[in-house]
Amino acid sequence: MAVTGARSIVNLKKAHFEHENARIDKYTLADELPAQLSELGLRPRSMQKPAYTLRKLSASDKEITLAFLRRFFFRDEPMNRAVELLETPDARCPELEDYASSSLSDGVSIAAFDDLGEMVGVVINGIVKREEADYTDKSEECSNLKFRRIIKVLGHLDREARIWDKVAKHCNKVVEIRIASTHSEWRGRGLMRVLCEETERVARAIGATAMRMDTTSAFSAAAAERLHFRSVYAVLYADLPDAPQPEAPHLETRVYIKDL
Numbered sequence: 001m002a003v004t005g006a007r008s009i010v011n012l013k014k015a016h017f018e019h020e021n022a023r024i025d026k027y028t029l030a031d032e033l034p035a036q037l038s039e040l041g042l043r044p045r046s047m048q049k050p051a052y053t054l055r056k057l058s059a060s061d062k063e064i065t066l067a068f069l070r071r072f073f074f075r076d077e078p079m080n081r082a083v084e085l086l087e088t089p090d091a092r093c094p095e096l097e098d099y100a101s102s103s104l105s106d107g108v109s110i111a112a113f114d115d116l117g118e119m120v121g122v123v124i125n126g127i128v129k130r131e132e133a134d135y136t137d138k139s140e141e142c143s144n145l146k147f148r149r150i151i152k153v154l155g156h157l158d159r160e161a162r163i164w165d166k167v168a169k170h171c172n173k174v175v176e177i178r179i180a181s182t183h184s185e186w187r188g189r190g191l192m193r194v195l196c197e198e199t200e201r202v203a204r205a206i207g208a209t210a211m212r213m214d215t216t217s218a219f220s221a222a223a224a225e226r227l228h229f230r231s232v233y234a235v236l237y238a239d240l241p242d243a244p245q246p247e248a249p250h251l252e253t254r255v256y257i258k259d260l
Contacts, residue, residue, distance in 0.1 A: 052112040052120060052191070054198055059105040066097050068111075068119045073181035074100075078217045078246030079153065083146040095147045100124060100179055108175055108206065110198050112191055120186045123195045124179040127208070130172045135159045153243050153253060157214050161233040161255035167210040168259065175203035176212040180220070196227050204260050213256040218249040221256075229256035 057065060074096060075086055085093050103109060103126035112121040137159075139152040163174065177199060182192050203211055213229055215221040224231075233255040237243045 057109040078250040079244040082244035082246045120183040171209040173208045175208045211258045224256040229258040
């Protein structure tokens with residue numbers, strides 16, 4: 001799943017976050033099962049309950065976050081694949097990694113860790129404010145020609161969606177879900193839903209009154225719909241000059257908003 005915003009590429013303002021203030025919650029993927037079976041007069045069979053802990057991330061988590069994204073996100077994201085951004089198994093893209101980690105210091109990104117302390121899912125989020133809105137095209141500042149094509153798409157979404165015209169007039173702070181990824185062995189278990197719901201809780205806690213999600217794949221668009229985001233802009237990749245052209249079903253990119 002790719003969910004992105006272009007503002008974090010250049011001149012992103014940094015915010016400080018202290019680990020000791022992070023909320024830590026323990027979850028199990030079978031929390032609701034006993035109650036549901038009880039209503040049917042059944043008892044659950046004995047089974048191992050995979051558990052995970054949620055934790056906010058900060059800039060100090062950059063390396064573990066990038067290591068996770070290299071395994072489960074960078075190579076599978078449709079636009080990255082379309083432009084062959086990573087040509088070999090060991091290839092790195094510094095511009096992509098800078099983009100992916102630049103929001104960590106905002107203190108609103110969330111990761112899930114299993115009982116062994118291994119990251120199993122992450123949502124990288126950023127904070128944007130109405131007074132800092134900037135719709136200028138920054139793609140030419142990127143020296144990587146392949147990544148420049150991706151930045152151009154993200155900048156187009158920003159300019160055309162005009163989210164500040166789509167949220168309430170009193171809304172001055174928005175939390176953006178920029179990247180979301182789950183360990184391949186944990187997919188289909190509802191972990192991403194929990195991470196996004198925790199993002200919503202954090203967004204409310206810092207005074208944000210809306211959330212944004214830019215989707216670059218059919219899968220991330222479907223996730224946004226399930227999380228009750230509303231689409232405010234959509235465009236086919238084929239209609240954007242020099243844009244990456246991902247394979248079907250990833251034929252369009254969208255901007256979603258959720259009011260809090």
